[in-house]
Amino acid sequence: MKINCLDIKCSGCRACELTCPKEAIKFEIDERGFKYPEINEKKCIDCGLCRSVCQCCVGKKENDEYKSFLAYYPGNQVRKVSQSGGLFYGLAEMIISQGGIVYGAALDERLEVFQMRVKDMSNLSNLQGSKYVQSDTRRSYGQVLKDLKEGSTVLYSGTSCMISGLYLFLKKKHIDITKLYTCDLICHGVVSPKLYQENIERIEKIEKKKINSVNFRDKKFGWHSHNETYIFEDGSTKTERNYTELFYTHVALRECCYQCQFTAMNKKVADITMADFWGISEVAPEIEDDNKGFSLAITHSKAGEELLNSSKLYIKEVEKNRVLEKNRTREISKPFIYDKFWKDYKKYGYSYCLKKYTIYGGIKFKIKRKILKAFKCW
Numbered sequence: 321m322k323i324n325c326l327d328i329k330c331s332g333c334r335a336c337e338l339t340c341p342k343e344a345i346k347f348e349i350d351e352r353g354f355k356y357p358e359i360n361e362k363k364c365i366d367c368g369l370c371r372s373v374c375q376c377c378v379g380k381k382e383n384d385e386y387k388s389f390l391a392y393y394p395g396n397q398v399r400k401v402s403q404s405g406g407l408f409y410g411l412a413e414m415i416i417s418q419g420g421i422v423y424g425a426a427l428d429e430r431l432e433v434f435q436m437r438v439k440d441m442s443n444l445s446n447l448q449g450s451k452y453v454q455s456d457t458r459r460s461y462g463q464v465l466k467d468l469k470e471g472s473t474v475l476y477s478g479t480s481c482m483i484s485g486l487y488l489f490l491k492k493k494h495i496d497i498t499k500l501y502t503c504d505l506i507c508h509g510v511v512s513p514k515l516y517q518e519n520i521e522r523i524e525k526i527e528k529k530k531i532n533s534v535n536f537r538d539k540k541f542g543w544h545s546h547n548e549t550y551i552f553e554d555g556s557t558k559t560e561r562n563y564t565e566l567f568y569t570h571v572a573l574r575e576c577c578y579q580c581q582f583t584a585m586n587k588k589v590a591d592i593t594m595a596d597f598w599g600i601s602e603v604a605p606e607i608e609d610d611n612k613g614f615s616l617a618i619t620h621s622k623a624g625e626e627l628l629n630s631s632k633l634y635i636k637e638v639e640k641n642r643v644l645e646k647n648r649t650r651e652i653s654k655p656f657i658y659d660k661f662w663k664d665y666k667k668y669g670y671s672y673c674l675k676k677y678t679i680y681g682g683i684k685f686k687i688k689r690k691i692l693k694a695f696k697c698w
């Protein structure tokens with residue numbers, strides 16, 4: 321049984337699971353590696369609470385009152401380990417310095433990505449850096465509820481659909497959210513956690529050693545580059561672009577990402593949207609692009625603007641439409657090879673697909689992709 325007829329729009333936020341009074345909802349992994357809700361009909365009393373917190377069931381509001389800022393953390397150290405200009409670090413630092421709590425995407429000991437709760441600066445680095453895979457909210461919404469009830473200030477950072485689910489969950493609990501700050505991302509979409517794990521297993525098999533950590537986009541090569549680095553248990557590293565290529569091929573994203581309802585800037589739900597400040601040399605020519613990374617901060621609320629202003633970040637307001645021209649503000653279209661990819665994956669497995677559908681397949685692949693792109697089939 322499914323929660324609603326729009327289940328392909330389910331972003332897996334897990335608000336329904338946490339809200340069900342009968343614990344009748346469990347998230348199960350489908351064959352592509354994404355978690356979807358399954359209802360135990362024997363336990364279900366059809367109270368409808370699950371639908372009322374389902375972010376894909378409720379209408380979206382529009383808010384055109386947003387502002388855009390160039391933002392970066394002063395000095396090089398923070399920017400070195402942040403994906404863009406350290407915007408997230410600056411906001412999180414502000415919250416933690418006031419005794420608050422921060423949530424964001426981190427790797428656990430099995431290298432699975434999940435929404436981690438952080439109370440002190442020494443753990444904040446776990447949340448820095450983009451993880452190009454779906455982050456599991458696990459029971460974090462319930463923990464946020466508890467934190468807010470106890471009077472803590474909370475900053476929750478995640479994808480827009482995740483933030484939307486969080487607000488609906490908290491609304492149902494009638495909790496005061498004045499101490500809650502949220503940030504979301506300009507986001508391509510999230511890759512299947514199963515393929516991500518299979519990629520790790522593939523590398524471990526080749527290298528015959530265990531991976532301890534993953535840097536999805538290693539800043540060592542500069543902000544404009546995109547290479548992933550794997551850190552092994554013996555301290556050695558391996559850098560490549562295979563997973564990156566899979567991400568950019570857009571074949572392995574969650575179904576809802578192809579019809580994302582949050583790509584337009586006036587549909588965002590968080591207080592602040594974080595992104596890379598692409599096109600900095602045109603929009604803010606007075607700033608030298610040192611390839612260390614600059615953030616774009618888009619504020620959607622007064623609270624968001626106040627948080628940004630109170631941080632240690634360097635900020636400068638910029639013309640909003642101009643800067644957004646350089647970034648993605650529409651959903652990813654489903655590539656025409658999508659069905660074929662998943663059929664091949666089922667039949668032949670991950671490594672076969674990596675060779676056939678990404679740059680890993682060599683020059684033949686590059687030519688094929690160029691031709692398909694020219695005919696707008698990619």
Ligand SMILES: Cc1cc2nc3c(=O)[nH]c(=O)nc-3n(C[C@H](O)[C@H](O)[C@H](O)COP(=O)(O)OP(=O)(O)OC[C@H]3O[C@@H](n4cnc5c(N)ncnc54)[C@H](O)[C@@H]3O)c2cc1C
Pocket residue numbers: 401402403404405406407408409423424425426433447448449450451452453454455477478479505506507508509510594595596597598615616647648
């Ligand atoms: C899947 C994905 C796609 C993105 N696509 C674009 C894009 O097309 N254009 C663009 O300009 N920017 C994109 N970004 C955002 C950009 O890469 C930076 O994450 C953002 O600018 C913040 O950088 P920072 O230096 O402030 O933060 P950092 O210190 O690097 O912090 C990263 C922040 O992102 C959050 N995060 C990381 N991985 C995930 C995840 N899997 N799910 C939810 N939250 C996560 C962390 O919780 C943290 O708050 C994307 C990010 C992700 C995760």
